Amino acid sequence: MTETLHIIGGGMAGCEAAWQAAELGVPVVLHEMRPTVETFAHRTGNLAEMVCSNSFRSDDDEANAVGLLHWEMRAAGGLIIQSADAHALPAGSALAVDRDPFAETVTARIHAHPLITVEAGEITALPTSGHWIIASGPLTSGALANSLRAETGEDALAFFDAIAPIVYADSIDMSKAWFQSRYDKGDTEEERTAYLNCPMDKETYEAFIDALLSAEKAEFKEGETARYFDGCLPIEVMAERGRETLRFGPMKPVGLTNPHQPQIKAHAVVQLRRDNALGTLFNIVGFQTKMKYGAQTEVLRMIPGLESASFARLGGIHRNTFLNSPTLLDGQMRLRSQPHIRFAGQITGVEGYVESAAMGLLAGRLAAAEILGRPITHPPADTATGALVTHITGGADAKTFQPMNVNFGLFPPIDAKGGRRGRKDRYKAYTDRAKAAWQDWLDLPKTGAA
Incomplete structure (x- = not known):
C-alpha cells in the first residue's frame, strides 16, 4: 500500500x-x-x-x-x-x-x-x-x-503585509469616475474597460498626501520592527518615501483619458479593479494600508468619486512569517x-x-x-x-x-x-x-x- x-x-x-x-x-x-x-x-x-x-x-x-x-x-x-x-x-x-x-x-x-x-x-x-x-x-x-x-x-524571519480596501460599486460616483484600462489595453471592450478610474488634480493630490501622512496608523507591538515586502508596501509608507512616489506608482496618470473632462490631464489617478463577477465590489489597486479604520474612511473619501464610498472591507496589516x-x-x-x-x-x-x-x-x-x-x-x-x-x-x-x-x-x-x-x-x-x-x-x- x-x-x-x-x-x-x-x-x-x-x-x-x-x-x-x-x-x-x-x-x-x-x-x-x-x-x-x-x-x-x-x-x-x-x-x-x-x-x-x-x-x-x-x-x-x-x-x-x-x-x-x-x-x-x-x-x-x-x-x-x-x-x-x-x-x-x-x-x-x-x-x-x-x-x-x-x-x-x-x-x-x-x-x-x-x-x-x-x-x-x-x-x-x-x-x-x-x-x-x-x-x-x-x-x-x-x-x-x-x-x-x-x-x-x-x-x-518576519515582515509586515498589508491588505487593500474593497468598495461597494453602487457607492462610487460615476459622474467623476470612468471605466478604462491603461492605454486601452485589451482585445475586447470588457478588457479595455476593466479598471475604474478616479482622477485627482494637483491640489487634491497634495491634500490627500498630507492627510495620508498625518493619519493615525496601526501600532506595532513592543520590540517589533516593521519590514515590508517592496511589492506590497502600504500607501502611507510609499508616501513617506517622497510626495511624488504614489504619482509614479499606483496613482500614475499615464495612458488614461477622463471622458468627463477630456481636455484636462489628471495629476494623479486612483484605479479600482472589479473584485467579483457581479461587478458589485471593487478593490483599490495598490492601496494596501496600515491606517486605522476611522482614518481610512476619512482619507479614502477624499478621492474624487469615493466621497460617499461604502466599504465591504477596509485595509489591514498582518505579520507574515517565513x-x-x-x-x-x-x-x-x-x-x-x-x-x-x-x-x-x-x-x-x-x-x-x-x-x-x-x-x-x-x-x-x-x-x-x-x-x-x-x-x-x-x-x-x-x-x-x-x-x-x-x-x-x-x-x-x-x-x-x-x-x-x-x-x-x-x-x-x-x-x-x-x-x-x-x-x-x-x-x-x-x-x-x-x-x-x-x-x-x-x-x-x-x-x-x-
Missing part, C-alpha cells in the same frame, strides 16, 4: 500540493485548522481563500515571468490555475479572479478527489515521522511556529534537520498567490515521486518554477534573504550569440527555453528517471 502524504495548511500551496500528489496516485491527508481555529484575515471556511488582492497578475507567458509561471502550472494540470481560469474577471492582460467562487471550486474539487481526505484541526508541533509538507502560510499558528523555532534554533530557506531547506524543499518534512508556499520565502501555488505544486510532485520510489531533482533553473526554488534553497544570500516574486532576474542569462538582444526578444528567449525545459521535467516521473 502506498504511504500517505500529510499536508499542513489548506491555502493555495497546500491545496496545490495535495492535488498534484493525489493525481500521481499518492493518498493525501490535508490538515486545515480553519474553521476550528480562525485567523483575523479569513472570512470563510473555504480552502484557498484569497485574503488580499484578487489578482494573479500578468497572464502574458511570453513577456512576463509570472505569466510564464501560469503556463507552467497549466502544463502540470494545476488545480489553482485551472480554478482561477474558470472564474477569471476582466483585468486587461492580468488574470484577476472572482474570489469566492474560486475558493468554492478549489474546496469542492479537493473534497471530491478520492485520494484526498481533509481533516479540520490545528497541528501544533512538527511531526516526528511520516511524509509531511508544511504549507501553513504567513499566518502559521503560534504553536507550530514555536515548534519550528525550537527545532531549527533560528528565529523565523523561513530563512537558503539556510534551512535543501534543494528538495526539505528541512535539513528533519528531511521527512518539506515546506511549500509563502512560508518558504516566495511572495504572491501564484508563486505560493507553484511551490505547492513542486513540493507535492517531489514528495509523491519520493513516496513512489521515483525521486527526481527539482526542475532546472531555466524554468520559472525552477528559478524560484533555486533562489530560495540556496541562490539567495541567507544574510539578506527577503520574500521574492518570480522575475527574469532569477533566470540564468540567455546567450546573446553574437549580439545584444532587445528586452522583448530576450524575454521571449527566456520563455521558449523555459517551456521546453519544463515539459522535459514533467516527463521525468513518468519514466522513473532520477
Whole structure:
C-alpha cells in the first residue's frame, strides 16, 4: 500500500500540493485548522481563500515571468490555475479572479478527489515521522511556529503585509469616475474597460498626501520592527518615501483619458479593479494600508468619486512569517534537520498567490515521486518554477534573504550569440527555453528517471 502524504495548511500551496500528489496516485491527508481555529484575515471556511488582492497578475507567458509561471502550472494540470481560469474577471492582460467562487471550486474539487481526505484541526508541533509538507502560510499558528523555532534554533524571519480596501460599486460616483484600462489595453471592450478610474488634480493630490501622512496608523507591538515586502508596501509608507512616489506608482496618470473632462490631464489617478463577477465590489489597486479604520474612511473619501464610498472591507496589516530557506531547506524543499518534512508556499520565502501555488505544486510532485520510489531533482533553473526554488534553497544570500516574486532576474542569462538582444526578444528567449525545459521535467516521473 502506498504511504500517505500529510499536508499542513489548506491555502493555495497546500491545496496545490495535495492535488498534484493525489493525481500521481499518492493518498493525501490535508490538515486545515480553519474553521476550528480562525485567523483575523479569513472570512470563510473555504480552502484557498484569497485574503488580499484578487489578482494573479500578468497572464502574458511570453513577456512576463509570472505569466510564464501560469503556463507552467497549466502544463502540470494545476488545480489553482485551472480554478482561477474558470472564474477569471476582466483585468486587461492580468488574470484577476472572482474570489469566492474560486475558493468554492478549489474546496469542492479537493473534497471530491478520492485520494484526498481533509481533516479540520490545528497541528501544533512538527511531526516526528511520516511524509509531511508544511504549507501553513504567513499566518502559521503560534504553536507550530514555536515548534519550528525550537527545532531549527533560528528565529523565523518576519515582515509586515498589508491588505487593500474593497468598495461597494453602487457607492462610487460615476459622474467623476470612468471605466478604462491603461492605454486601452485589451482585445475586447470588457478588457479595455476593466479598471475604474478616479482622477485627482494637483491640489487634491497634495491634500490627500498630507492627510495620508498625518493619519493615525496601526501600532506595532513592543520590540517589533516593521519590514515590508517592496511589492506590497502600504500607501502611507510609499508616501513617506517622497510626495511624488504614489504619482509614479499606483496613482500614475499615464495612458488614461477622463471622458468627463477630456481636455484636462489628471495629476494623479486612483484605479479600482472589479473584485467579483457581479461587478458589485471593487478593490483599490495598490492601496494596501496600515491606517486605522476611522482614518481610512476619512482619507479614502477624499478621492474624487469615493466621497460617499461604502466599504465591504477596509485595509489591514498582518505579520507574515517565513523561513530563512537558503539556510534551512535543501534543494528538495526539505528541512535539513528533519528531511521527512518539506515546506511549500509563502512560508518558504516566495511572495504572491501564484508563486505560493507553484511551490505547492513542486513540493507535492517531489514528495509523491519520493513516496513512489521515483525521486527526481527539482526542475532546472531555466524554468520559472525552477528559478524560484533555486533562489530560495540556496541562490539567495541567507544574510539578506527577503520574500521574492518570480522575475527574469532569477533566470540564468540567455546567450546573446553574437549580439545584444532587445528586452522583448530576450524575454521571449527566456520563455521558449523555459517551456521546453519544463515539459522535459514533467516527463521525468513518468519514466522513473532520477
